[in-house]
Amino acid sequence: MSAEAARERDAAGLPYVAEHRIPGREAPLEVRLVSWQQHHVGLWIYDECGRRTHEVDYRLLEEDRLLDRQTRIWAYAGPEVPEFDERASRTTVTLGPEGRARVRREPQGSKGGATITTAEVTDKQRWLKRPDFGRWPVFSREVHGLTEPVTVREAAGAHQGSDAEPADRWRAPRPGEPGPLDELFRPGTRMTTSYQPEMTVVEPVRSGTLNVPSGLLGIDCPLDGRGPRLTVAVPPGEYPLEEARISFGYDCMYDQRWVDRTETTAVRLCVSETPAAYWEMAMAPEDDPRLLGEGEVYCFSTDGATGAFADAREWGALQQLFDRGMEAGDPDAGDPDPSGADADPLSMFLMRTREPASGAELAAFAVSSDGGHPVWVGRSADGDVVGVVVLVDGMPALVAP
Structure with a gap:
């Protein structure tokens, strides 16, 4: 790609790659990957x-400033050590716009121990003024100990060949995607995981309803006394709750026989019968999608493998009722079987609570693990909410046709 073509792509916000080299050195000093449209x-x-x-990893969060979001450094013991070898010492520094740094040090590489510390950092350490095209500083000068000035010019022959974008060009990091959520609720769909190569979606199961009179749905863990971290505006009303189910079989070594099994893969609050035209990640007001790395998502977090759908306006009262029902066993606090189906051992729903004055409800459900769990919001072609989904575990892949 010629310098002029790169300049045009820079002005248009399109991705391009620039290399800095010096004579006599086969490897580049540094490579810069620019994609203004992706703020990266x-x-x-x-x-x-x-x-x-x-x-x-720089992120364009302001018109003329780049945040140094994350820096990763590898140290190799010798020239024979491969790039990114698991034994190579590594340090990761992650910065946020608010001014704190998280430093993770792994002196023995990925197989050894790690220490994590935090520190305050200055504006100068966090931010870089957005350079004009062709005026980027050469950051590798200090790393390589170069004492002579480094000039940047178009390499001989760089103008030759096509300026068209190659099919395998570099791209900016992409946040996590929802995957085939609709197919999880479509009976007969064949899916697969690394553990189960052949799985088949069966009919989803209705598990009661949830009343959201305020028109603001909250999703979070009901165990920590906070929340809800994530909210979704919906029309006030009572909505069905559904559980996606998938069946599979395996040869059980313990029982020495073939076992057929059905499990719940996701829970859904159904706002409308209209199919989802697209799915988007639910985010809190403080979440910034421009800060997400490759495959990253915003989530609610849990230390007790539990989530909940609830009326956000009455979350505090509903959560207190949940605590009374779960911890104190108060029979007046909530219904331990929100679906009313005692015979369904597969249901992930644990308990429903109801605030008497408003009629607002909370329905708690189990997930497979502690940690973060994303929430996906399905919308119609007009942008209306048609459903809200939380995966119980990971997303299976579709079986190739």
Whole structure:
């Protein structure tokens, strides 16, 4: 790609790659990956063996300033050590716009121990003024100990060939995607995981309803006394709750026989019968999608493998009733079987609570693990909410036709 073509792509916000090289050195000093439309600039610094030693992830959060979101540094014991070897020492520094840094050090590599510390950082350490095209500083000068000024110019022959975007071009990091959520609720769909190569979706199961009189649905863990972290505006009303189910079989070594099994894969609050035209990640007001790395998502978090749908306006009162029902066993606090189906051992719903004055309700459900769980909001072509889904575990993949 010629310098002029790169300049045009820079002005249009389209992605392009720039290399900094010096004569007599086969590996580049650094490679810069620019995609203004995705608010991203990536920087890689290389050693003489062609291995990446530094990776910097900048995010354009303001018109003229880039946040140094994350820096990763690898140290190799010798020239024979491969790039990103699991034994290579590594340090990861993650910065937020609010001014704190999280530093993770792994002196023995990914197989050894790690220490994590936090520190305050200055504006100068966090932010870089957005350079004009062709005026980027050469960050690798200090890393490589270069004392002579480094000039940047178009390499000989760089103008030759096509300026068309290659099919395998670099791309900016993409946040996590919902996957085939609709298919989880479509009977007969064949799916697969690394553990179960052949699975078949069966008929979803209705598990009662949830009343949301305020028109603001909250989703979070009901165990921690906070929340809800995530909210979704819906028309006030009472909505069906559904559980997606999938069946599979396996050879059980313990029982020495073939076992057929059905499990719940997701829970859904159904707002409308209209199919979802697209799915989007639920986010809190403080969440910024421009800060997400490759495959990352915003979530609610749980230390007790539990989530809940509830009327957000009455979350506090409903959560207190949930505590009374779960911890104190108060029979007046809530219904331990919100679906009313005692015979359904597969249901992930644990308990429903109801605030008497408003009629607002909470329905708690189990998930497979502690940690973060994303919430996906389905919308119609007009942008109306048609459903809200939480995966119980990971997302299976569709079986190739």
